Amino acid sequence: MLNFDKLSLNIPDTTKPRVVIIGGGFGGINLAKKLSGKHFQVVMFDKQNYHGFWPLLYQVATAGLEPDAIAEPLRKMFGSDDYEDFHFRLVRVTGIYHATNTVATLIGDLQYDYLVIATGTKPNFFGNEQIQRYSFPLKHIPDALNLRSQLLQCFEQASMTKDQEIRHSLLNFVIVGGGPTGVELAGALAEMRTHILPTDYPGLDFSKMNIYLIEGLDRVLPPMDPKSSEKTHRYLEKLGIVVKLSTLVESYDGLTVMLKGGEQIKAHTLIWAAGVSGALVDGLPAESVERGRILVNPFSQVIGFNNIFAIGDIAFMKTEKYPRGHPGVAQPAMQQGKLLAKNLRRLIKGEKLEPFEYLDKGSLAIIGRNRAVADLPGNLHLSGFFAWIIWLFVHIMYLVGFRNKLVVISNWMYRFFTFERGTRLIIRPFVRKGDKSARDFFKKYNPDS
Amino acid sequence: MLNFDKLSLNIPDTTKPRVVIIGGGFGGINLAKKLSGKHFQVVMFDKQNYHGFWPLLYQVATAGLEPDAIAEPLRKMFGSDDYEDFHFRLVRVTGIYHATNTVATLIGDLQYDYLVIATGTKPNFFGNEQIQRYSFPLKHIPDALNLRSQLLQCFEQASMTKDQEIRHSLLNFVIVGGGPTGVELAGALAEMRTHILPTDYPGLDFSKMNIYLIEGLDRVLPPMDPKSSEKTHRYLEKLGIVVKLSTLVESYDGLTVMLKGGEQIKAHTLIWAAGVSGALVDGLPAESVERGRILVNPFSQVIGFNNIFAIGDIAFMKTEKYPRGHPGVAQPAMQQGKLLAKNLRRLIKGEKLEPFEYLDKGSLAIIGRNRAVADLPGNLHLSGFFAWIIWLFVHIMYLVGFRNKLVVISNWMYRFFTFERGTRLIIRPFVRKGDKSARDFFKKYNPDS
Numbered sequence: 001m002l003n004f005d006k007l008s009l010n011i012p013d014t015t016k017p018r019v020v021i022i023g024g025g026f027g028g029i030n031l032a033k034k035l036s037g038k039h040f041q042v043v044m045f046d047k048q049n050y051h052g053f054w055p056l057l058y059q060v061a062t063a064g065l066e067p068d069a070i071a072e073p074l075r076k077m078f079g080s081d082d083y084e085d086f087h088f089r090l091v092r093v094t095g096i097y098h099a100t101n102t103v104a105t106l107i108g109d110l111q112y113d114y115l116v117i118a119t120g121t122k123p124n125f126f127g128n129e130q131i132q133r134y135s136f137p138l139k140h141i142p143d144a145l146n147l148r149s150q151l152l153q154c155f156e157q158a159s160m161t162k163d164q165e166i167r168h169s170l171l172n173f174v175i176v177g178g179g180p181t182g183v184e185l186a187g188a189l190a191e192m193r194t195h196i197l198p199t200d201y202p203g204l205d206f207s208k209m210n211i212y213l214i215e216g217l218d219r220v221l222p223p224m225d226p227k228s229s230e231k232t233h234r235y236l237e238k239l240g241i242v243v244k245l246s247t248l249v250e251s252y253d254g255l256t257v258m259l260k261g262g263e264q265i266k267a268h269t270l271i272w273a274a275g276v277s278g279a280l281v282d283g284l285p286a287e288s289v290e291r292g293r294i295l296v297n298p299f300s301q302v303i304g305f306n307n308i309f310a311i312g313d314i315a316f317m318k319t320e321k322y323p324r325g326h327p328g329v330a331q332p333a334m335q336q337g338k339l340l341a342k343n344l345r346r347l348i349k350g351e352k353l354e355p356f357e358y359l360d361k362g363s364l365a366i367i368g369r370n371r372a373v374a375d376l377p378g379n380l381h382l383s384g385f386f387a388w389i390i391w392l393f394v395h396i397m398y399l400v401g402f403r404n405k406l407v408v409i410s411n412w413m414y415r416f417f418t419f420e421r422g423t424r425l426i427i428r429p430f431v432r433k434g435d436k437s438a439r440d441f442f443k444k445y446n447p448d449s
Numbered sequence: 450m451l452n453f454d455k456l457s458l459n460i461p462d463t464t465k466p467r468v469v470i471i472g473g474g475f476g477g478i479n480l481a482k483k484l485s486g487k488h489f490q491v492v493m494f495d496k497q498n499y500h501g502f503w504p505l506l507y508q509v510a511t512a513g514l515e516p517d518a519i520a521e522p523l524r525k526m527f528g529s530d531d532y533e534d535f536h537f538r539l540v541r542v543t544g545i546y547h548a549t550n551t552v553a554t555l556i557g558d559l560q561y562d563y564l565v566i567a568t569g570t571k572p573n574f575f576g577n578e579q580i581q582r583y584s585f586p587l588k589h590i591p592d593a594l595n596l597r598s599q600l601l602q603c604f605e606q607a608s609m610t611k612d613q614e615i616r617h618s619l620l621n622f623v624i625v626g627g628g629p630t631g632v633e634l635a636g637a638l639a640e641m642r643t644h645i646l647p648t649d650y651p652g653l654d655f656s657k658m659n660i661y662l663i664e665g666l667d668r669v670l671p672p673m674d675p676k677s678s679e680k681t682h683r684y685l686e687k688l689g690i691v692v693k694l695s696t697l698v699e700s701y702d703g704l705t706v707m708l709k710g711g712e713q714i715k716a717h718t719l720i721w722a723a724g725v726s727g728a729l730v731d732g733l734p735a736e737s738v739e740r741g742r743i744l745v746n747p748f749s750q751v752i753g754f755n756n757i758f759a760i761g762d763i764a765f766m767k768t769e770k771y772p773r774g775h776p777g778v779a780q781p782a783m784q785q786g787k788l789l790a791k792n793l794r795r796l797i798k799g800e801k802l803e804p805f806e807y808l809d810k811g812s813l814a815i816i817g818r819n820r821a822v823a824d825l826p827g828n829l830h831l832s833g834f835f836a837w838i839i840w841l842f843v844h845i846m847y848l849v850g851f852r853n854k855l856v857v858i859s860n861w862m863y864r865f866f867t868f869e870r871g872t873r874l875i876i877r878p879f880v881r882k883g884d885k886s887a888r889d890f891f892k893k894y895n896p897d898s
Contacts, residue, residue: 006612010652049601050874066517066856068872075649076873087652090605090875107609141874152498156539160556163455200524203459203536403869406859407515414852423517424525425499425590426539 007107011087014041017348020103020110022093022281023118024051024074026330027312029400030337031116032078032086039345041085043112045105047092049073052141053399055330056408058181060144062151062188063196063424064415067141069407072400096283098308104283114344117294117302117310118337121276121328124292134254135272138181147271149426151189154268156426159203169266171209174257176249177273178215178222180365183232185271186213187368190239195419211241212265216274218246221373223327224363228373231383235367249274276328278314290316293325298355300340311336317356326358330398335359366391369416456556460536463490466797469552469559471542471730472567473500473523475779476761478849479786480565481527481535488794490534492561494554496541498522501590502848504779505857507630509593511600511637512645512873513864516590518856521849545732547757553732563793566743566751566759567786570725570777573741583703584721587630596720598875600638603717605875608652618715620658623706625698626722627664627671629814632681634720635662636817639688644868660690661714665723667695670822672776673812677822680832684816698723725777727763739765742774747804749789760785766805775807779847784808815840818865 011018017040021028024046035042050071059065078086091105102109123137136147151173158170173189175182189211198206213220213236219229220236220243236243248260249270257265277292288295288303293316295303300315302308312333316325326332336356343353362376364387372387374380382390392412399405415421460467466489470477473495484491499520508514527535540554551558572586585596600622607619622638624631638660647655662669662685668678669685669692685692697709698719706714726741737744737752742765744752749764751757761782765774775781785805792802811825813836821836823829831839841861848854864870 006615007606007609008611010609010611012652048875049605066515068515068517068874071874073649073873076869079648089609090602091609153539156498157456160456160459160538160540162457162459166455199528200522203461403860403863406863407856410855410859411852414855420525420852424522425517425520426497 009089009091009105009108009110011041011043011089011110014085016041016085017113018043018111019114019116019344020045020112021116021118022046022103023120023279023312023314024048024088025118025120025312025333027118027120027333027337028116029074029077030334031118031311031341032337034338034341035344036078036083036086039348041087042083043087043089043110044074044078045089045091045093045103046074047090048140049075049088049090050141051077051400053404054139055180055395056399057138057141057144058185058188060141060423061138061147061185062192063148063421064188065408065411066423067145069404069411070399071141072404077400093281096281096308098283098305101307113307114347115308116340117281117308117314118312118333119279119281119314120333121313122279123272124275124277125272126275128251131249131252131270131272134252135176135270137272138185139276148424150269152424152426155197155201155204159201165266167204168208169255170268171204171206172212172265172267173210173269173271174212174214174265174267175271175273176214177275178213178217178220178243178245179273180221180363181273182213182215182271183220183236183365183367185273186211186236186241187239187366187371190236190241191368192421193240196421196424200424212244212267213241214244214247214249214259216246216248220245221365224365224373225375225381227381228363228365228375228383232365232367232373235371235373235383239368276313280314284308299343299353300336300356309340311340319358322358327363329363331361332358364391364394458538458540458554458557458559460490460492460538460559463534465490465534466562467492467560468563468565468793469494469561470565470567471495471552472569472728472761472763473497473537474567474569474761474782476567476569476782476786477565478523478526479783480567480760480790481786483787483790484793485527485532485535488797490536491532492536492538492559493523493527494538494540494542494552495523496539497589498524498537498539500526500849502853503588504629504844505848506587506590506593507634507637509590509872510587510596510634511641512597512870513637514857514860515872516594518853518860519848520590521853526849542730545730545757547732547754550756562756563796564757565789566730566757566763567761567782568728568730568763569782570762571728572721573724573726574721575724577700580698580701580719580721583701584625584719586721587634588725597873599718601873601875604646604650604653608650614715616653617657618704619717620653620655621661621714621716622659622718622720623661623663623714623716624720624722625663626724627662627666627669627692627694628722629670629812630722631662631664631720632669632685632814632816634722635660635685635690636688636815636820639685639690640817641870642689645870645873649873661693661716662690663693663696663698663708665695665697669694670814673814673822674824674830676830677812677814677824677832681814681816681822684820684822684832688817725762729763733757748792748802749785749805758789760789768807771807776812778812780810781807813840813843 019040021044053070056070095104125132154170158167221229250258250260252270294310296310296315296317300309313328364374366372370385372391374382374387468489470493499522502519505519544553574581603619607616670678699707699709701719743759745759745764745766749758762777813823815821819834821840823831823836
């Protein structure tokens with residue numbers, strides 16, 4: 001077997017300034033792309049070997065897209081043909097030693113001239129370990145595959161029981177969080193209920209399948225314009241989704257969702273889309289961190305440092321227009337990444353840095369077939385079919401990689417004309433952390449695996 | 450959590466004869482399709498919820514196709530719209546009680562009028578537990594995803610070590626078994642070595658990457674014509690694959706492949722494509738089983754029974770032309786499934802059954818870009834570009850589902866023109882059965898998962 005002591009980062013020595021980027025998300029890849037050329041050696045660390053296009057993750061979970069369609073291998077994006085001094089390492093960063101300009105990983109340390117933290121976010125369970133244990137988050141590709149298997153297995157199991165109470169609870173799906181992920185997932189599930197499931201499971205009565213969308217604030221899509229929220233709410237109800245506003249979840253034991261106030265919902269599936277927190281890296285002083293995110297100045301410099309930067313969701317840049325930071329979507333990360341590349345070039349030339357100004361290109365959310373909402377610049381609010389067309393166009397446009405675009409367009413056209421969702425395979429075991437009974441169930445069903 | 454005692458098969462009562470099919474492979478689906486109509490109630494059991502197109506599995510393992518492209522959900526194939534009395538159950542069959550015409554599953558028993566065993570095969574390690582533990586089989590979709598992750602992780606790790614010996618061993622890939630799976634996999638790996646890997650891993654010297662293909666008999670593709678074997682052998686060597694004929698593997702401890710005769714190869718990856726054995730079901734008398742397969746008469750009836758049948762790879766039908774049974778490929782299974790549907794109709798009408806006669810449509814194997822071999826009916830042997838075109842055409846034609854055809858054609862066209870393989874994502878943990886160090890390594894790298 002592999003002797004792990006024999007592994008090392010193996011980054012070639014260089015006379016160029018070395019930029020170390022932690023994370024291959026929207027911020028990291030846009031920065032890395034623009035840094036190509038003769039001026040820098042660029043090193044990227046990530047725990048995954050691919051960049052994921054997370055806005056489409058809910059479609060993987062609802063069997064509309066294959067996981068490979070929304071992810072692009074990082075090494076493919078920065079292949080040596082067009083990018084000479086780029087070095088990707090599939091390794092976890094364990095900490096920063098800023099006194100010595102060193103970043104530590106599991107297999108060794110590396111000195112940097114410039115360090116960029118672009119680690120994004122992780123699901124936030126607000127300290128509720130029980131919910132963390134039993135709920136399904138939707139943050140990474142394995143999450144989406146787990147959720148897809150869970151949804152399908154619930155239907156399979158529901159068709160294999162005569163116990164009304166159990167069947168009812170298998171067909172109850174509770175989504176916590178009324179942001180884009182929650183809304184889009186609820187819409188996709190409702191579409192499945194209408195178009196796919198009755199044909200796949202003729203023995204089940206899908207009028208008994210309930211989709212709950214639970215939001216703590218007083219409207220869905222709270223970051224969007226109230227008009228769009230209202231429109232979305234109406235769309236959701238038209239699709240038969242039970243929307244509960246100003247409602248908090250108190251606990252979930254894998255079977256009963258307890259809402260604050262005493263109401264209970266029996267459900268085998270709770271999807272947690274209620275919030276995220278920054279994926280922090282150890283080693284920054286306390287004064288550089290606020291509310292789980294890293295404080296930066298308008299040049300993305302971490303407060304207290306000249307050569308450490310943070311971009312994207314992990315960065316907390318307070319500006320007059322955005323006193324609570326920029327929205328946690330792809331656009332600020334992409335724009336910050338691109339600007340930082342320019343600023344790093346200025347920095348080595350001794351030029352003045354350009355402050356970041358967020359160009360808001362608008363927000364979009366889709367609620368099933370032919371229905372979407374869009375807040376566009378200039379206080380323009382669209383909904384319905386036209387917003388839906390914009391949503392499709394924007395998501396294809398920003399999708400990385402020609403192959404991915406091709407596969408996604410093929411899938412969407414196929415779905416549009418057939419109402420089908422082709423990828424409803426159960427390929428991952430139904431194993432939840434700490435859920436022994438589920439693991440036993442799987443083993444019982446798959447003794448060879 | 451789910452109370453498993455509350456699960457039951459839940460198959461509606463019927464006055465029609467009930468056909469129970471175990472397995473949704475090539476035999477099972479062709480039988481089930483042809484049984485639609487008013488005459489039978491059809492029940493299908495499978496441990497997976499999809500039908501897999503296994504001839505393309507090696508392309509999933511080598512990042513050429515997404516897993517969802519080569520699999521079709523069984524419920525989608527037999528949707529209620531066109532098939533009224535069909536019932537799929539995702540459940541493992543535990544045994545047959547032929548005295549009472551009953552099949553037992555994990556969640557209950559079911560009486561049958563006709564039982565069809567179409568369970569196919571499983572990898573055969575010939576009792577070598579060490580090889581079973583450390584090698585990578587290639588039989589199911591999770592196998593292909595595991596192998597894909599393993600291949601990519603070997604390259605990632607090789608680029609993170611300065612230890613020559615370890616790097617060498619990470620870049621040695623040993624494929625055991627010179628049948629179609631082994632040959633096609635070796636070819637695909639060699640193509641990756643030429644076209645993808647040098648760009649992805651500029652720090653690695655791929656002239657040090659070795660692909661071994663080890664076959665126990667005296668030629669590759671033993672079921673094909675000797676001319677095709679010879680041609681294939683030359684193609685493989687042209688691609689730089691080390692072919693070792695008349696060579697047996699004695700042991701493998703995860704690091705050293707010991708060949709019979711004393712030669713050793715240091716390799717982190719051993720792919721086991723050396724053989725399969727029947728996936729038997731408990732409960733048949735010993736006289737119905739020979740060499741791990743179920744003995745059947747020319748009507749696919751299991752020896753000793755009138756209402757139990759076996760089709761496809763699990764069936765052992767001795768005929769004059771095929772005294773050792775039919776080849777273990779898709780065609781005999783498909784043809785037997787179709788004929789059995791006809792014969793079951795004849796059976797309920799009291800008509801005479803038609804014996805099976807295998808129509809050999811030929812054999813094909815692909816050895817990378819533009820190169821394939823084909824044995825066609827009429828003793829016609831093709832090789833090179835024309836055989837390659839036939840291979841592509843046949844595989845697209847037999848692929849189930851319009852969406853799958855579309856996705857596979859998109860991928861192949863993309864690959865043909867760009868030399869790229871888009872789906873090289875590591876999405877499954879590198880965990881081998883019993884390999885604690887690998888599990889620890891993964892945990893260390895992915896503490897949150």
